[in-house]
Amino acid sequence: MKKAIILISLTILGVYLIDIFTGIGFGTAHFASGVKDAYLIGSKETLKVSNVVTSIVVNFRGFDTLGEVTVLFLASMALGGILYKKRHDVGERSVLFPSTRIVMSGAKLLFPSIVLLGAYVFIHGHLSPGGGFQGGTIIATGFLLMLITYRNYSVSHQRLSYIESSAGIIFIGIGLAGYFINGSFLSNVLPAGKLNDLFSGGVIGIIYVAVGFKVAAELTGIIYTVLHEKD
């Protein structure tokens, strides 16, 4: 009975959604005269950023990204609070099976290059696909590899929180600099430079490096907290 009600309401929802989206149409230029061109022209002419998604996320909607970073910070803090333990209760990590020598050497070999790839992705966020969130996630996967390979590999929570808070302070500081120099929060205070140059786009590069550090520290903290969850 319950399942029948759910199935009927889901069918109605599905038919309704299909009706809406066939009305919109797929792959047609229905947004050609909309907000898309304003973003593309603004990104190319005034900001000189070649990756338009980055310029939207960090510059045109920079305040939104500040909120997003805050939500991620809140999530990691809530996780720490929910899975709270006294400091001396933090025991051994739960390991299903010990890793072999091949895995250990391979992880040691791969770890620096994973971190380097992450740094590359967030430094070049305004030139190529990628950015702070993606690069930070790549760095966190490197730490995940090390944490599940070595039983006694540990990450200092204090250092992580220092990195995280200083990256957040840099983000807000750049925003406040924009407020005091140009009169609006997070406006571009540095020269825009040339299109497709590494030092282009003004503050976008700096903000995305800060976001990359912040996301990497937060995700590593989340992974560390969950891996130590054992009774």
Place this chain on the structure above:
Amino acid sequence: MEKYLEILNYTIYGAAILLLLIGLYGALTKKSLIKIVLGLSIMDSGVHLLMIAIGYLKNGTAPIFSPGHENEMSKMVDPVPQALVLTAIVIGFGVTAVALALVIRLYKHHNTLRIDEIKNLKW
């Protein structure tokens, strides 16, 4: 033949809506808490796919002015849904992480993952 191609145009919408409905069904009917969180996560991917598909342009390129292609603005896909989905993915990750942490706490407290064995949590 023409008609089949007409339907093929909408397969990506169909797949996205199907993912959304599967996730919602799982979240509504499953008894295990982990499966409910998984259902929410699948629903998230459906919504992301749907939003990305709205901005697609036929034979379009990525919205990046790479060297030598600076003047192909009319061929680029819409960058706005992509930026929105970038935000949505991060928020979805945060929601999943907190939900799984709550599931761990509930399991410790009640020693069960089945939602109908926990008092007052069954509908």
